[in-house]
Amino acid sequence: MAEEVSNKPVLLKNYVTGYPKEITGTEQRTMAEEVSNKQVLLKNYVTGYPKESDMEIIASSMKLKIPEGTQDEVLFKNLYLSCDPCMPGMTAYAGFYEVCSPKKGEYVYVSAASGAVGQIVGQLAKLLGCYVVGSAGSKDKADLLKNKFGFDEAFNYKEEPDLDAALKKVRMLNMRIRGRIAVCGMISQYNLDKPEGVHNLTSIIGKRVRMEGFLAGDFYHLYPKFLEMVIPYIKQGKIEYVEDVAEGLENGPTSLVGLFTDRNVGKQLVVVARE
Amino acid sequence: MAEEVSNKPVLLKNYVTGYPKEITGTEQRTMAEEVSNKQVLLKNYVTGYPKESDMEIIASSMKLKIPEGTQDEVLFKNLYLSCDPCMPGMTAYAGFYEVCSPKKGEYVYVSAASGAVGQIVGQLAKLLGCYVVGSAGSKDKADLLKNKFGFDEAFNYKEEPDLDAALKKVRMLNMRIRGRIAVCGMISQYNLDKPEGVHNLTSIIGKRVRMEGFLAGDFYHLYPKFLEMVIPYIKQGKIEYVEDVAEGLENGPTSLVGLFTDRNVGKQLVVVARE
Numbered sequence: 001m002a003e004e005v006s007n008k009p010v011l012l013k014n015y016v017t018g019y020p021k022e023i024t025g026t027e028q029r030t031m032a033e034e035v036s037n038k039q040v041l042l043k044n045y046v047t048g049y050p051k052e053s054d055m056e057i058i059a060s061s062m063k064l065k066i067p068e069g070t071q072d073e074v075l076f077k078n079l080y081l082s083c084d085p086c087m088p089g090m091t092a093y094a095g096f097y098e099v100c101s102p103k104k105g106e107y108v109y110v111s112a113a114s115g116a117v118g119q120i121v122g123q124l125a126k127l128l129g130c131y132v133v134g135s136a137g138s139k140d141k142a143d144l145l146k147n148k149f150g151f152d153e154a155f156n157y158k159e160e161p162d163l164d165a166a167l168k169k170v171r172m173l174n175m176r177i178r179g180r181i182a183v184c185g186m187i188s189q190y191n192l193d194k195p196e197g198v199h200n201l202t203s204i205i206g207k208r209v210r211m212e213g214f215l216a217g218d219f220y221h222l223y224p225k226f227l228e229m230v231i232p233y234i235k236q237g238k239i240e241y242v243e244d245v246a247e248g249l250e251n252g253p254t255s256l257v258g259l260f261t262d263r264n265v266g267k268q269l270v271v272v273a274r275e
Numbered sequence: 276m277a278e279e280v281s282n283k284p285v286l287l288k289n290y291v292t293g294y295p296k297e298i299t300g301t302e303q304r305t306m307a308e309e310v311s312n313k314q315v316l317l318k319n320y321v322t323g324y325p326k327e328s329d330m331e332i333i334a335s336s337m338k339l340k341i342p343e344g345t346q347d348e349v350l351f352k353n354l355y356l357s358c359d360p361c362m363p364g365m366t367a368y369a370g371f372y373e374v375c376s377p378k379k380g381e382y383v384y385v386s387a388a389s390g391a392v393g394q395i396v397g398q399l400a401k402l403l404g405c406y407v408v409g410s411a412g413s414k415d416k417a418d419l420l421k422n423k424f425g426f427d428e429a430f431n432y433k434e435e436p437d438l439d440a441a442l443k444k445v446r447m448l449n450m451r452i453r454g455r456i457a458v459c460g461m462i463s464q465y466n467l468d469k470p471e472g473v474h475n476l477t478s479i480i481g482k483r484v485r486m487e488g489f490l491a492g493d494f495y496h497l498y499p500k501f502l503e504m505v506i507p508y509i510k511q512g513k514i515e516y517v518e519d520v521a522e523g524l525e526n527g528p529t530s531l532v533g534l535f536t537d538r539n540v541g542k543q544l545v546v547v548a549r550e
Contacts, residue, residue: 183480204488205458211486213479 037062040252049260055253081249083256083268086185087216088116093226094219095182096121099212104129107176113154114141114242116267117185122151123239137262144265148240175203181211242266312337315527324535330528356524358531358543361460362491363391368501369494370457371396374487379404382451388429389416389517391542392460397426398514412537419540423515450478456486517541 037060046054066073095117096102108125110118113134122145125132133153134145145154175181204211233239244264246255249272258264312335321329341348370392371377383400385393388409397420400407408428409420420429450456479486508514519539521530524547533539 183476185480201458204486205460205490207488208490208493209488211479213482213484215480215483218483 034061034063036060038249040249050257052253052257055256057250057253077273079271079273080245081252081270081272083252083259083264083270086116086267088267089120089230090219090223090226091117091184091216092120092124093230094216094222095184095214096124098219098222099182099214100180102128102130102180106130108132109174110134110151112136112185112262113145113149113151114265115185116243119145119149119242119266120239122149123233126150126152127233127238141265144242148242175207175209177207179207179209181209183211183213184215244268246270248272309336309338311335313524315524325532327528327532330531332525332528352548354546354548355520356527356545356547358527358534358539358545359391361391361542363542364395364505365494365498365501366392366459366491367395367399368505369491369497370459370489371399373494373497374457374489375455377403377405377455381405383407384449385409385426387411387460387537388420388424388426389540390460391518394420394424394517394541395514397424398508401425401427402508402513416540419517423517450482450484452482454482454484456484458486458488459490519543521545523547 039058039060040055041058043054043056064075066075096108102108102125108122108130110122110125110132111134112118113122114136118134118136122132122134126149132151133155134142134149134151135155135157136142136145137156137158139156139159142154142156145151203209230239234241243266244255244258246252246269249270252270255264255268255270259268314333314335315330316333318329318331339350341350371383377383377400383397383405385397385400385407386409387393388397389411393409393411397407397409401424407426408430409417409424409426410430410432411417411420412431412433414431414434417429417431420426478484505514509516518541519530519533521527521544524545527545530539530543530545534543
């Protein structure tokens with residue numbers, strides 16, 4: 001009876017996205033069985049950016065069984081893992097509508113625009129009637145912004161003639177009067193011993209710029225409102241979505257590391273099981 | 276009739292504070308007369324911080340006469356000049372009440388706290404029932420904050436053991452959740468070729484900090500409300516005010532330069548004429 005199966009349930013130390021799928025029929029009959037259990041473990045405390053060599057994949061076995069004496073619990077099979085704890089759609093919605101209070105005709109600049117959040121911000125801004133400029137870290141990504149997501153302008157900040165100065169200037173010196181900056185993510189700063197500085201901050205005075213950090217979770221009460229807006233747009237093809245999907249938990253470490261080196265395009269997911 | 280008098284009217288290229296004083300009686304009778312006119316002129320375009328040697332004081336003569344054919348104009352005698360264009364009381368009021376929306380019991384940190392704006396912000400915050408910490412650039416100024424203006428705590432940022440790191444950390448890393456930062460002034464950055472960076476900006480995300488630049492002039496419609504609040508406080512001695520008053524236009528250059536080297540305490544004024 002101790003049949004080895006390959007559906008790879010994992011101890012969910014990571015944040016889970018997607019709806020849990022009910023386990024029925026044949027699968028239920030084997031639920032108390034011992035299955036192989038792959039896990040991604042950190043070998044050591046990581047300083048600086050994580051490397052693939054910081055992680056290892058180990059296999060053990062576990063019982064597919066709800067602990068004795070518990071009530072109202074279910075076992076579920078997870079199909080996808082997210083490499084980061086972000087709710088990109090909700091983050092885009094909250095940051096754009098709630099933090100920035102945008103108006104039709106305004107100019108919107110999105111950094112990391114091909115990322116999971118950025119691509120939605122840009123499309124929400126276009127749907128509202130804004131002029132939208134995005135930047136990303138490669139020509140392909142910049143092309144995607146214009147051709148797939150309908151940004152008005154897009155540029156690869158790595159190829160700007162005056163290097164990163166260009167991008168820094170976009171952010172502060174080119175702000176309009178009463179501009180709003182919604183700040184989230186900043187993954188490039190997560191693991192630095194000495195965070196990079198934001199320069200030209202004095203220009204927020206004369207331009208009366210408001211800069212505000214936010215967490216999407218604070219706006220969770222607006223989730224129904226978000227869905228009400230976004231689902232019809234998705235159904236009508238007015239909002240496109242590009243995800244980066246890696247196959248198998250074995251590719252988890254590579255996918256995670258890729259987030260810090262801007263290898264991914266859109267939300268980085270790992271498929272841990274096919275239906 | 277070309278009597279030389281020493282009341283030093285100047286071509287008001289600078290912003291003027293204080294109420295104009297009507298010129299009456301004996302003075303009116305000499306109004307068409309030629310008087311000596313001292314001016315502070317810049318010798319060259321100034322890059323970096325201004326030095327006293329960038330300015331010169333020249334004396335010429337001018338007629339105390341309203342140009343022919345003009346109507347509804349008056350000649351006035353100015354007693355004080357301000358070395359900067361700031362309306363400190365109104366800036367303090369707008370930044371504290373309008374930008375920060377403070378609540379009783381909250382913690383308030385004021386940088387440049389012995390300056391014209393800072394000293395009022397701290398006192399408004401105390402009157403509202405906040406816990407107020409201020410920093411300034413000398414022990415004397417820090418003492419003034421506690422002894423004269425009633426700050427709960429004050430420190431000289433130049434004497435902190437870990438130098439300016441201490442101050443920088445106060446600003447970002449010690450912010451409370453949903454803290455607000457009203458940004459004005461930043462005179463230390465005015466003349467730098469390469470503005471200093473603000474580090475640890477990522478902490479505004481997790482702490483949902485709002486940082487907002489503002490100009491007091493945008494809140495000018497609240498000036499009557501400001502006066503209604505502040506005048507009784509001044510009359511009751513509940514708001515103290517320290518000004519730095521230099522005597523004579525000859526001291527204008529020194530006073531101006533002093534603003535950039537934190538020599539002044541409170542609003543820097545120059546008396547150009549005694550009643």
